[in-house]
Amino acid sequence: MTFKLYNDPGHGGSDPGAADNGIKEKDIVLKISKKITDILLNEYQDVQVKMSRTSDTYPTLTERTNEANAWGADLFLSVHNNAGGGIGYEDYIHESLSSGSRTAKIQDDIHGEIMKVNGMRDRGQKKANFHVLRESDMPAVLTENGFIDNKGDSDKMKSQAWINDVARGHVNGIVKAFGLKAKSNGGGSKPSKDTYTVKSGDTLWDIANDHDMTVKQLKDLNNLSSDTIHPGQVLKVSGSGSGSKTKYVEVLASSLWVYNKPDWNAKDRTVKKGNVFTIKRTLTVSGSKMHQLKSGLYITDNPKYVRVYEK
Numbered sequence: 001m002t003f004k005l006y007n008d009p010g011h012g013g014s015d016p017g018a019a020d021n022g023i024k025e026k027d028i029v030l031k032i033s034k035k036i037t038d039i040l041l042n043e044y045q046d047v048q049v050k051m052s053r054t055s056d057t058y059p060t061l062t063e064r065t066n067e068a069n070a071w072g073a074d075l076f077l078s079v080h081n082n083a084g085g086g087i088g089y090e091d092y093i094h095e096s097l098s099s100g101s102r103t104a105k106i107q108d109d110i111h112g113e114i115m116k117v118n119g120m121r122d123r124g125q126k127k128a129n130f131h132v133l134r135e136s137d138m139p140a141v142l143t144e145n146g147f148i149d150n151k152g153d154s155d156k157m158k159s160q161a162w163i164n165d166v167a168r169g170h171v172n173g174i175v176k177a178f179g180l181k182a183k184s185n186g187g188g189s190k191p192s193k194d195t196y197t198v199k200s201g202d203t204l205w206d207i208a209n210d211h212d213m214t215v216k217q218l219k220d221l222n223n224l225s226s227d228t229i230h231p232g233q234v235l236k237v238s239g240s241g242s243g244s245k246t247k248y249v250e251v252l253a254s255s256l257w258v259y260n261k262p263d264w265n266a267k268d269r270t271v272k273k274g275n276v277f278t279i280k281r282t283l284t285v286s287g288s289k290m291h292q293l294k295s296g297l298y299i300t301d302n303p304k305y306v307r308v309y310e311k
């Protein structure tokens with residue numbers, strides 16, 4: 001069964017939310033929410049995430065709850081920062097819910113996991129009559145991740161490490177509450193090509209067999225002209241589970257950016273229509289898929305701009 005998260009970074013666009021100490025709530029919560037999406041899609045099985053916004057825009061509260069309801073989300077998660085003279089972290093469920101309710105149990109898990117990692121004062125688990133908690137058809141939790149008008153809390157918000165930790169805390173709470181299973185390969189972070197060091201007595205046939213390859217594929221991959229191998233020799237082999245085929249990406253757009261790290265802002269250079277690159281691995285960045293190329297550069301998976309094929 002697929003778990004569907006409606007991931008709602010609060011505010012956005014014309015509504016900055018709280019603002020103080022040189023930062024705005026709408027920017028901080030967007031970073032946290034995007035990181036939550038990345039971790040869930042890269043590391044967990046059977047997860048779908050829909051975000052209320054992925055950039056600096058303002059969907060109304062009604063648009064957000066309508067979208068989550070129409071989509072049939074399993075959880076509405078709204079991420080915020082607080083303001084008004086306090087210090088620390090708190091979270092909310094709707095005021096009509098009992099402490100024994102399913103939503104209250106989800107709040108327990110999310111609260112517990114976030115408090116383990118955020119380094120903030122614990123203001124407790126609360127209830128309120130907020131729109132997103134009231135109008136969503138599914139369990140809904142709203143987190144208030146520190147006070148932007150508190151110097152200590154806002155200093156934390158300025159740190160990417162803190163953003164990552166807090167996103168991880170949200171994810172860990174969701175994983176606990178909904179029993180999500182980790183992907184076996186650690187989120188596709190393992191390179192699809194691996195190496196094998198030849199041991200005494202090994203034959204090409206043994207090694208090929210152990211890695212789901214044919215002898216020809218093994219020889220081609222290593223440019224071997226004979227069947228002779230020797231102990232200690234390092235051979236390239238297909239990574240487990242990746243099959244024996246290599247994936248390629250062909251550029252369809254007349255000109256397309258490639259990136260020097262897994263970040264849509266890290267534009268490096270442009271490539272031209274018809275260029276073909278070997279894919280090393282595929283990952284999700286800010287909710288969209290990106291391929292890491294053999295060269296170490298990154299390219300979009302958007303079928304409007306590229307075509308992916310195996311050979």
Ligand SMILES: [Zn+2]
Pocket residue numbers: 010011017018025080081082
């Ligand atoms: Zn807010």
